[in-house]
Amino acid sequence: MSGKITIGKLAVSLAVSNTSEEQQLMQIAENVGYQYYKGRAGSMNSEKIFAAIETAAKRRGLVHEQYREEHALYHSILDAFHGICRGEVALGSILRTAGLIFSIIRGPRIAGDYSDGNWLAVALYGTIGAPIKGYEHEAVGLGINHI
Amino acid sequence: MSGKITIGKLAVSLAVSNTSEEQQLMQIAENVGYQYYKGRAGSMNSEKIFAAIETAAKRRGLVHEQYREEHALYHSILDAFHGICRGEVALGSILRTAGLIFSIIRGPRIAGDYSDGNWLAVALYGTIGAPIKGYEHEAVGLGINHI
Amino acid sequence: MSGKITIGKLAVSLAVSNTSEEQQLMQIAENVGYQYYKGRAGSMNSEKIFAAIETAAKRRGLVHEQYREEHALYHSILDAFHGICRGEVALGSILRTAGLIFSIIRGPRIAGDYSDGNWLAVALYGTIGAPIKGYEHEAVGLGINHI
Amino acid sequence: MSGKITIGKLAVSLAVSNTSEEQQLMQIAENVGYQYYKGRAGSMNSEKIFAAIETAAKRRGLVHEQYREEHALYHSILDAFHGICRGEVALGSILRTAGLIFSIIRGPRIAGDYSDGNWLAVALYGTIGAPIKGYEHEAVGLGINHI
Amino acid sequence: MSGKITIGKLAVSLAVSNTSEEQQLMQIAENVGYQYYKGRAGSMNSEKIFAAIETAAKRRGLVHEQYREEHALYHSILDAFHGICRGEVALGSILRTAGLIFSIIRGPRIAGDYSDGNWLAVALYGTIGAPIKGYEHEAVGLGINHI
Amino acid sequence: MSGKITIGKLAVSLAVSNTSEEQQLMQIAENVGYQYYKGRAGSMNSEKIFAAIETAAKRRGLVHEQYREEHALYHSILDAFHGICRGEVALGSILRTAGLIFSIIRGPRIAGDYSDGNWLAVALYGTIGAPIKGYEHEAVGLGINHI
Secondary structure (H helix, E strand, O other): OOOOOEHHHHHHHHHHOOHHHHHHHHHHHHHOOOEEEEEEEEEOOHHHHHHHHHHHHHHOOOOOOOHHHHHHHHHHHHHHHHHHHOOOOOOHHHOOEEEEEEEEEEEOOEOOOHHHOOEEEEEEEEEEEOOOOOOEEEEEEEEEEEO | OOOOOEHHHHHHHHHHOOHHHHHHHHHHHHHHOOEEEEEEEEEOOHHHHHHHHHHHHHHOOOOOOOHHHHHHHHHHHHHHHHHHHOOOOOOHHHOOEEEEEEEEEEEOOEOOEHHHOOEEEEEEEEEEEOOOOOOEEEEEEEEEEEO | OOOOOEHHHHHHHHHHOOHHHHHHHHHHHHHOOOEEEEEEEEEOOHHHHHHHHHHHHHHOOOOOOOHHHHHHHHHHHHHHHHHHHOOOOOOHHHOOEEEEEEEEEEEOOEOOOHHHOOEEEEEEEEEEEOOOOOOEEEEEEEEEEEO | OOOOOEHHHHHHHHHHOOHHHHHHHHHHHHHHOOEEEEEEEEEOOHHHHHHHHHHHHHHOOOOOOOHHHHHHHHHHHHHHHHHHHOOOOOOHHHOOEEEEEEEEEEEOOEOOOOOOOOEEEEEEEEEEEOOOOOOEEEEEEEEEEEO | OOOOOEHHHHHHHHHHOOHHHHHHHHHHHHHHOOEEEEEEEEEOOHHHHHHHHHHHHHHOOOOOOOHHHHHHHHHHHHHHHHHHHOOOOOOHHHOOEEEEEEEEEEEOOEOOOHHHOOEEEEEEEEEEEOOOOOOEEEEEEEEEEEO | OOOOOEHHHHHHHHHHOOHHHHHHHHHHHHHHOOEEEEEEEEEOOHHHHHHHHHHHHHHOOOOOOOHHHHHHHHHHHHHHHHHHHOOOOOOHHHOOEEEEEEEEEEEOOEOOOHHHOOEEEEEEEEEEEOOOOOOEEEEEEEEEEEO
16 A cells, blocks of 8 residues: 555455555554454354454454444444445345455544544455355445544 | 455455556556456436446446446446445435546456456445535445356 | 236236237226226336326326325335335436336235225336436336225 | 247246246247246245245256356346345345245347347246235236346 | 324334323323324344234234234334334344334324324334443334324 | 433434423433434435534534534434435435424433443434325434444
């Protein structure tokens, strides 16, 4: 990444990055003061993916133990799911499954500009398709909320 | 980009890229045989954004003059819009506007692997928010269809 | 049509029928006591299609001048639109147009069986696609409500 | 059916047809070169209906063993479900069940006109309602995709 | 409540009322000839909430044992759920739960005015949030249908 | 209102209140430290209703001139719209209009309990229906967000 660093672009880039790209992006995140985490979650049950992201966020201190913070996180995940699901936020009930990488970033909308407080970005990237190996295509989603 | 090159990741990376990253990605696309285009579209009227992407795709030869090709393109744009809009595919009617960069890529799902024919990816990246300068946050969307 | 005559099947058959099939179906409808109407409506503005169907229904006496009747009609049209639009009840705002034939039927759910009172069925059949001649595919929708 | 034979009208007519009408329609389909299948599926779990239709399509050779073909089929089923469900693609989770007849047709959009390649139509017709005998009304859906 | 008494306002007021307010509202309902019921339902499974409301309505005679009445009730509940769920009519599948109070009212749209027959109102009020104590916020919904 | 005072219940009660009830509720709001506003907005164009509520909120100082605050407000209005619209956040495009009363409340989720910071509630109450006098029924919506 170069030029203006923003929370959404960083979250998406981190989610789609391979191992070497990942290292660079995490270094950039640290340099500009963002908190971040990258993990994996996949299931036919969408609630398990929600749970995996929420658990990671709490364990890594990306959200504090307070409902207003969990509320911001929850709606960021749900928004990102809209990008993955594209119409029906459903997986198993409509016979599809998703294997996703997620990234969570906490910090200002524009790196270094704290005039508008902290925001939270959740990006999802992976594949979605039939429960048959290879029968899938890529999907991406991004949710951003003030926190 | 490194590792396995896939149509969705390439489309998203191209859409979020700055000028220097863009050059690299377009070179990668050409090397592996993908057709691509990157452009801009923004409006309070969602149909204008659809029209801008469709026009670009046709002019650049990314889709042929045939309904089955336009149908694949249309649904890829609509899918990408779900990531941007996250629930209601609407902009002006719910008092928001979007300023987007779009990328269109045509080629196999996995670069070099033509066993499953050609696919089309449309990625959208930009900001969405109130019609007030600065009152916006980032959004991303990706639609993929067989063509 | 043969066998058990039902309001939904009759409405759909009438909407998709050609001129000769139409005559037969209207005769069947009259024989079993259904009130019916078949008409055309097409636009990029969905509200014009709603208006055309509501106007026809009132003029033909298929609904009485009472809100509870208009309410049943409205929701039958909206339900049928879901079949045509398949996700977003929108036409022009997402750069598509529809050319439809509609049928309205008033009577019992099963012909001759008045134990459950009167119902209203609205069926839509036609094409939906880009505002380019021939760039369209067929679509169908059915809404049924108690009246 | 008479006049111009089209894939959507044929699929819907086949789905709503009684036994004698069915024979006629299947003969028409064969005469004009369409591949077709008609079957039954019902459940409170929507994924079981998806699975039943996908299984039938594969077994009958209406789709080939390739993801781009399954992708076209999947989205045709999902589109048809929108007509049945009219807003929420959900059955058991909102305490309703569906008993459906499905038809699958593969061939050109207009019979005999191969200028735009092959398309796939999935039509659904049946009843949807409470899990109480007789507490249901008819519903129909149609999904069409290029294949 | 004072001024013009209407079915929707009464249903919502009854659902949000505390014990003393409740007594007043039930008295008002009886005075103007409305049938009413107030109960509780909560779950991660939305179908259980539907079932609880339907069961209460039947047991209390608010709907008669006839499909057209159950149909009106069902759609009133579903409409009210839209207010609670705000986009996806889903609870457990997107890792949230709801604890609700429901009210059902049967009578004219405007108390005493029978020119437009009877209507049914279902109001929902309670909290929706994560399956963690206190991690929730209030939600309300109202569905109204002719019966 | 009596018992525990919460932001959502107060917002809804204020929106549905008649003139005398309104005075009481506004007094309660002031007593417990809530900021509030009650106004009217109606149109066939949903964006005009959004604009009316946003304008009132800014003029009355219920939100500060900062995007994070406008973002919280915007999503509270959109959530409330889901209760009014129940499926499609659309008015004129599906031939209906709404005449609404809105209330905005800013303060803690539970009056007096500042452990979880400030929240914003937007409640909508009014009628929605055909553009024909009297052809309407009541609707309600509530959106709550951390601010």
